[in-house]
Amino acid sequence: MHRTHTCGELTLTDLGKTVVLSGWVQKSRDLGGMTFIDVRDRYGITQLVFDAADDDALRSKARELGREYVIKVTGQVIERESKNPKLATGDIELKVSSLEILNPAKLPPFTIEDDTDGGDDLRMKYRYLDLRRSPVRNNLILRHKLAQETRKYLDGQDFLEVETPVLIKSTPEGARDFVVPSRMNPGEFYALPQSPQTFKQLLMVSGFDRYFQIVKCFRDEDLRADRQPEFTQIDCEMAFVEQEDILRVFEGLIKHLFKAVKGIDLGDIPRMPYEEAMRLYGSDKPDLRFGMPFVELNDTLKGVGFPVFDQAELVVGIKAEGCATYTRKQLDALTDFVKRPQIGASGLVYLRYNEDGTLKSSVDKFYTPLQLEQWAAAFDAKPGDLLLVMAGQTDKVRKQLGELRLEMGSQLGLRNKGRYTPLWVVDFPLLEWDEESGRYHAMHHPFTSPKPEDISLLDSQPGNVRANAYDLVINGTEVGGGSIRIHDSQLQSLMFKHLGFSAEEAQKQFGFLLDAFTYGAPPHGGIAFGFDRLAAIFAELDSIRDVIAFPKNNSGRDVMIDSPSVISDEQLTELAITTKRP
Amino acid sequence: MHRTHTCGELTLTDLGKTVVLSGWVQKSRDLGGMTFIDVRDRYGITQLVFDAADDDALRSKARELGREYVIKVTGQVIERESKNPKLATGDIELKVSSLEILNPAKLPPFTIEDDTDGGDDLRMKYRYLDLRRSPVRNNLILRHKLAQETRKYLDGQDFLEVETPVLIKSTPEGARDFVVPSRMNPGEFYALPQSPQTFKQLLMVSGFDRYFQIVKCFRDEDLRADRQPEFTQIDCEMAFVEQEDILRVFEGLIKHLFKAVKGIDLGDIPRMPYEEAMRLYGSDKPDLRFGMPFVELNDTLKGVGFPVFDQAELVVGIKAEGCATYTRKQLDALTDFVKRPQIGASGLVYLRYNEDGTLKSSVDKFYTPLQLEQWAAAFDAKPGDLLLVMAGQTDKVRKQLGELRLEMGSQLGLRNKGRYTPLWVVDFPLLEWDEESGRYHAMHHPFTSPKPEDISLLDSQPGNVRANAYDLVINGTEVGGGSIRIHDSQLQSLMFKHLGFSAEEAQKQFGFLLDAFTYGAPPHGGIAFGFDRLAAIFAELDSIRDVIAFPKNNSGRDVMIDSPSVISDEQLTELAITTKRP
Secondary structure, three states: OOOOOOOOOOOHHHOOOEEEEEEEEEEEEEEOOEEEEEEEEOOEEEEEEEEOOOOHHHHHHHHOOOOOOEEEEEEEEEEOOOOOOOOOOOOEEEEEEEEEEEEOOOOOOOOOOOOOOOOHHHHHHOHHHHOOOHHHHHHHHHHHHHHHHHHHHHHHOOOEEOOOOOOEOOOOOOOOOOEEEOOOOOOOEEEOOOOOHHHHHHHHHOOOOEEEEEEEEEOOOOOOOOOOOEEEEEEEEEEOOOHHHHHHHHHHHHHHHHHHHHOOOOOOOOEEEHHHHHHHHOOOOOOOOOOOOOEEOHHHHOOOOOHHHHOOOEEEEEEEOOOOOOOHHHHHHHHHHHHOOOOOOOOOEEEEEOOOOOEEEOOHHHOOHHHHHHHHHHOOOOOOOEEEEEEEOHHHHHHHHHHHHHHHHHHOOOOOOOOOOEEEEEOOEOEEEEOOOOEEEEOOOOOEOEOHHHOOHHHHOHHHOEEOEEEEEEOOEEEEEEEEEOOOHHHHHHHHHHOOOOHHHHHHHHHHHHHHHOOOOOOEEEEEEEHHHHHHHHOOOOOHHHHOOOOOOOOOOEOOOOEOEOOOHHHHHHHOEEEOOO | OOOOOOOOOOOHHHOOOEEEEEEEEEEEEEEOOEEEEEEEEOOEEEEEEEEOOOOHHHHHHHHOOOOOOEEEEEEEEEEOOOOOOOOOOOOEEEEEEEEEEEEOOOOOOOOOOOOOOOOHHHHHHOHHHHOOOHHHHHHHHHHHHHHHHHHHHHHHOOOEEOOOOOOEOOOOOOOOOOEEEOOOOOOOEEEOOOOOHHHHHHHHHOOOOEEEEEEEEEOOOOOOOOOOOEEEEEEEEEEOOOHHHHHHHHHHHHHHHHHHHHOOOOOOOOEEEHHHHHHHHOOOOOOOOOOOOOEEOHHHHOOOOOHHHHOOOEEEEEEEOOOOOOOHHHHHHHHHHHHOOOOOOOOOEEEEEOOOOOEEEOOOOOOOHHHHHHHHHHOOOOOOOEEEEEEEOHHHHHHHHHHHHHHHHHHOOOOOOOOOOEEEEEOOEOEEEEOOOOEEEEOOOOOEOEOHHHOOHHHHOHHHOEEOEEEEEEOOEEEEEEEEEOOOHHHHHHHHHHOOOOHHHHHHHHHHHHHHHOOOOOOEEEEEEEHHHHHHHHOOOOOHHHHOOOOOOOOOOEOOOOEOEOOOHHHHHHOOEEEOOO
C-alpha cells in the first residue's frame, strides 16, 4: 500500500497515529539537527520532520531529496510547535520513521509554486509540470465540478445525454471544417463537427425530447486571442417548447451551477432586447457589472455649428462618475484608445463637470455656457463627473463607445471578476446584411424561427424581423446562445427564399435535414453553452487556456507533444492523399 | 405551452383534469361513431378518444390524421371502459376537445413499432425514425443511465474527469490512426486518439491521482462484425496504487452499475489467472454462465495406437451433460462446426454414455471397452452425457475446443443474456511471441509492469513472465482491461531491450513520455472499459450498434448523412493536399 492518508487530511484528531504518505517533495529546509520537508499531493501539503537525534542515517537520506522527488514515508502524527494556520494540516507534522524514494526527479525547468518563474512557452512545453501547480490544478477541479453539476441538473430535468458522432460530413456553411481522409473510401473525407446541430435536431425528430451533451467541437479558424481549434460545448435541445420554456430551464441550470459550485445565489436573470442592448451599451453582450448607459445627444448637441456632430448620424456619450479629475494626459490616452485600429473612432469629445461647478469641454468654442449646462443636464451629471462623447454612423459609433465604456469600467475598477451579472439578451434580428455578398445572412442559422408577429415584415423590412433567438451573457461575455427552430416546411421555404437560396440549393445543402422534417418534426429549440468559457468565468480567469488540461497555442500547435506532425509515406499512400513536406 | 403532461404519466388520480398533450400518432382506429388514437412521446402512450356525438367535425379531423403526424390535443382525463394493464396510462383515456396538427408526416418507410418490418439498411438510412421505436430508445436511455451512474460513482471516489485532446499526434505503434490535415501547418497532420493513454499517464505525472473520462476514441481498422471506427471508453488511471487497489475500486464501479441500473446484486467478482482460463476454457475471456471445463486426456487416451491422439501435443475434451441423445446428424454438424476455417480444427471425436449404460465412441476400433470406461471416468460422466474430444497443438486445440464449448453452451441454452457472470482474468503474460517479426511484443503495451517476482525470468523464459495486467470479462466478453505501468526508468529500459527496441528507437517513439517520467512519476496504473460493449451487455444485446445513436456501417459509412463524402477543391487546396476522386 502506497499510502494510508492523503497529504491534505491529517489534523490534531490523528495525533499518535502511524500513517503512510506518498507525494512530491515541495521544499526542504534544515534547522539544527532536523530536516523539514513539505510533501505534496493533489489534496494538500504535509510537513515531514526527520530528526538526526532519532536516526542520523534517515535524516541524511532526507537531506539528499531533491525538489519533486516522489517519496513514500511512514511516520507518526505529532503536534507542531509552530503551527501554520494557512495549511489544512498546519497543526501537525509527521515524525518520519522510514523513507522510500519511489522515483527521483530531475530539476524542473521552472518552480512548481503558486507563482512560478516559468514563462508561457516553457510552461506549455512542460504542461504536465505546470499542471502540478495548485492554481492550474484547481481550475481543472472546478471544471470537473461544473461538468458534474451540469449533468446532475439536466438529468434531474429528464434530459438524456446522447453521444453524437465525431466523424461526420463536411458542409459548406459556417466556419472551416477539420476533415479526416477515409482509407476505406478513398478520395472521401469525414469532417469533425463544428457543433452537433444537425444531430440534435434529428434527435428531436426522433422524439428524444430533452437532449444534452457535453461535447468536443472543432473549428479550423485562424486562432484569435482566446480560441482553440477544439473546444467543449454544453449542447442542449428540447421539443414541444417555446422560447420561454428554454429560458426557464437553462436559467435554472446557470443558477444551479453558481449555487452548487461557487455558493452564489444568482437571483433571477434579467432580460434585455437586442435593440436595447445596442442602444444603451453598444454591444449585444453588455457587461452589467456597472451601469454607465449611453445617453443620446442628437437633440442636445447637434445643430449648433460643430461640424463633427452636425454631420454625424448619432451623437452619444457616457458619464464617468468622479472622473472630472482626469488629466489632459489621461484624456489623450482615452482618445488614443478609441482611435486604435481595432476600434477605429475618429476622436473623442469630453465635458468636465469640475468640483467647483464649472464646466470645461474640449469643444468650448462651439458651445455656449448655457449649451454646456444643457449637455451636463442631459447626463444628469454632478460635480466631479466626466462626460465622454463620440459621434458617427449609428452602428459604428455605438460599438466604439461600447469599447470606451468597458475601458472606463476597467479603469474605475467596476469589473471585479468575482461579481457576476448574468443577462439574457433576447429578440435578436433574424437576418443580418452581408456587405460582401450583398444579401442577408441568417444571424444565428437558417433554421432559426422568426417571431410570428414579425413574419409579415420579411418582405418589406427584412432587417427588422426579430428571431426567437437568445444569448446568455455574463459579465460582458457571451457564454451561451440558441434559438427556437423552424419546424414548419412552408416557413422554412420562405426563409430560404429570403436567404437567397434556390429550392435546389436549399435541398443540396440541407436536404437531408429537410427530408427528416417531413416525417413529423415537433416544435423544438435549443441552446449551447461554451463550456471552456463558462469554466473560465467561474475560475475568474480571462483565458480559456487555463481551464483546458492540454491546450494548443495560437498556431493550433500542441508544443508539449509537438503536434501536428509529419506522417509517414505509408500512411499517406494508404489514405490515397499526397501533400507537400513542410 | 405545448403540453401540460407527457404521454406516459396520466392515471386515475388525474380523472377530470383538463390537460394538454403533444406527441406522435402511433395508431388510429374507428369504432362506431368514435375514433381512438394512440398518441406517443418518449415517456409513453396515451389513448385519445374523439366522439362524433360530441363534435362531429373534430372527429372527422381526427380520422384524417396519418401515422406519425405530430399533434397537440386538449381534453379531459376520463376512465377507460376496457382498461389496458400493459400500459402505464392504461386506466384512462383523454376525451379530446381540441386538436392541432403541429406537423403532418409522410408515411414512414417502415412501421414504427417494437417489431418493425424495416430491414437493417432501411433502418440505418432513416435512423432518426428507427430511434422512435421503444427498444432502440430504451437502449439509449440505458446508456445515459450507465454514463450518469459511472460518473456518480467515480466522482464519489474522488476521481476527476479531465478532458484530453482529440487532435493529437500520430504514433507508429498499435492500430491505424485517423489523421487530420492541418491548414495552419501545411504538410502536417493531427491524429485522432486511439485512447488517451499518454495523456492519462501524464496526468498521473502531474499529480492528478485519480482520473477518468468517458471519451470517444478512434481506430481506422477494417471493421469486423462488431467494431465501429469511433467508439467510447470509460478511461481511468490512478496513482500511488497497486493492482489490488485498482481491482477493488473498479469492482466497486461494476457492482454499482449493476445495482443502480439493473437492480442486480452482482456479489464479489471472482478472479482467475490467465493460465487457468486458457487451460480450463481455452479463452482469456471465458463465459462462466456455464461450467463445462476442459478435461485433459493425455494420460487416458494417448499411447494406445490411435494416431491422431498419439501424435497430438494435447488431447482435451468437454462433457455435454444430457447430450448422449445427439443424433449422427447433430454430431456431424458439430464436426463441421469445428472444421470451419475460422476455427480450423481437423476433427472431433465423441464418446456417448448412453442412458442404458453402454458406451459408444467414434473411435471404438482403437479403444477397448475398459479404456472407454476410463475415458468416461476421467470426465466423471454419467449416463446421458456426451463427451467431445479434440487433439492438436496445445494453444490451438484449446482455442478450438473453447469455441466448441461456447457452441454447446448456446445449444444447451446456458447462455441467457439476462444472467451475468463477471470475472477478473489476471496474471496475463507480459510478452507474446510474434511469428511475423520473430520477436516478442508487449501483450498490453510497452509500459505494462511485469510482476516483480517474475522479472528475473525476463532473460531465461521471457514468455513466462507475468504482467500486472488484468481484464474484466462478463459473459465471455472482455469489457475492460488495464495494467499497472512501469514508473521506474531502469525497468523501462530493460523492457525496451526485451522488446527489441534500441535506446534510440525507444527515445524516438516514446521519448516524450519517457522525458516526463524523469521529472517524478508516481507508481500508477489504470483500466479502460469499452462503454459501447458494456452498454450492449446491460441491454442484453449482441451488437454495439444498437446502443449507439448514429452508428456507421461495416464500410465505416454513415448511410444516413452519406458520409464520408467528397470535399471541395478549395478545401483541398487550403489544406495543401491532393487526392484522387472516387
